[in-house]
Amino acid sequence: MAQSIDFATPPSAPAWQRWLVFSPAARIVIYAALVFVAGYLVHAALPMSGWTGLAASPAQHAFARMTAELVPTVLGYLVLVLLIERRPVRELSLPAVVTRGLPGFIGGVVLFSTVVGLLWLLGSYHVLGVNPNVDWLPAVLIGGIGAGISEEVLTRGVLFRVVEEGLGTWWALVISAAFFGIAHIFNPGATWWSSLAIAIEAGILLALVFHVTGSLWSCIGLHAAWNITQGTIYGIPVSGDRADGWLVSTLTGPDWLSGGAFGAEASVVALATCSLVSLALLIIALCGKTIVPPSWRRNKA
Structure with a gap:
C-alpha cells in the first residue's frame, strides 16, 4: 500500500488561490468559518422546532443537541470537500x-x-x-x-x-x-x-x-x-x-x-x-x- 493523500492543489491554480483557498491552513480556517456560520443558523432555527422549550421531552432535547452538533460540522465538511477540494467524499461514503x-x-x-x-x-x-x-x-x-x-x-x-x-x-x-x-x-x-x-x-x-x-x-x-x-x-x-x-x-x-x-x-x-x-x-x-x-x-x- 503506497502513501497517499486525498487532495492535491490543482496545478493550474493561481498563486493567490494556492495560499488563500487550497493551502492546509486556509482550508482549516474556511472550515471553521463554515461551522461558525452554520452553527449560528442552526441555533437560531432550533427554537422553532419546539425541541428546546420547557415542554419538550428529554428525547426532543437530545435530538436538538444532536442536531446542533451534527449539522454545522457535517455540512461544513461537505462544503469543504465538494466545493473547495472538488472531490468525492470517499471517507464518508454511505x-x-x-x-x-x-x-x-x-x-x-x-x-x-x-x-x-x-x-x-x-x-x-x-x-x-x-x-x-x-x-x-x-x-x-x-x-x-x-x-x-x-x-x-x-x-x-x-x-x-x-x-x-x-x-x-x-x-x-x-x-x-x-x-x-x-x-x-x-x-x-x-x-x-x-x-x-x-x-x-x-x-x-x-x-x-x-x-x-x-x-x-x-x-x-x-x-x-x-x-x-x-x-x-x-x-x-x-x-x-x-x-x-x-x-x-x-x-x-x-x-x-x-x-x-x-x-x-x-x-x-x-x-x-x-x-x-x-x-x-x-x-x-x-x-x-x-x-x-x-x-x-x-x-x-
Missing part, C-alpha cells in the same frame, strides 16, 4: 457505514469492555445493581451518535487529514491528538492528566484508525461504541459527564487506576490498552509504507 462503521463499532465495544474487564480484575470496577428502566436514548443520541460523528469529522476528517497533507503523518498525529486532549480539559472532573490520557489513548488511536482505513466511518463507529458502552452499558462517566447505565456501578482505588471523577478514560488501564492497539496500527502503517512525509519533501521528490 456503503462504508456497514463495511467500515459496523466493524469499528464492534471494535469499540470490545475495546472498552476489555478496559472494564481489566479494571474489574484489578478490583477497581464494581457492579452495584442493574437498572433495566434506564433512559438510554438521550445518551446514545448525544454522547454516541452526535459526539461520534461531529468530533471525528472535525478532528480526524479536517484537522488530521489536512495537517497530514501539509506537515506529514507524524505532525498530524501530534497536533490532532493534542487538540483532542485540550478540547476535553473543560469537562467535569478534568485534569491535565485526563487530557493527556485522552490525547494519547483516543487522539492517537482514532487518527491511526483513519490513516490505516481511510474511512471516517471506522473512527465514528469506534468512537460512538466507546461512549455508548462506557456510559449506557457500564454506567461509567463519559469524559467526566455523569452516566446512567444499564449497570449501576462505581470505580474505586487511586485515581491513576480508577480514573477518578473523570472516569475510566483517565485510568492507566485505558491508556495502556488503547496504546497497544495504536502500536499495532502504527506497525501496519509502517509495514504498508503509508506514512506521508511533509509536503516539501514530497515536492522535492
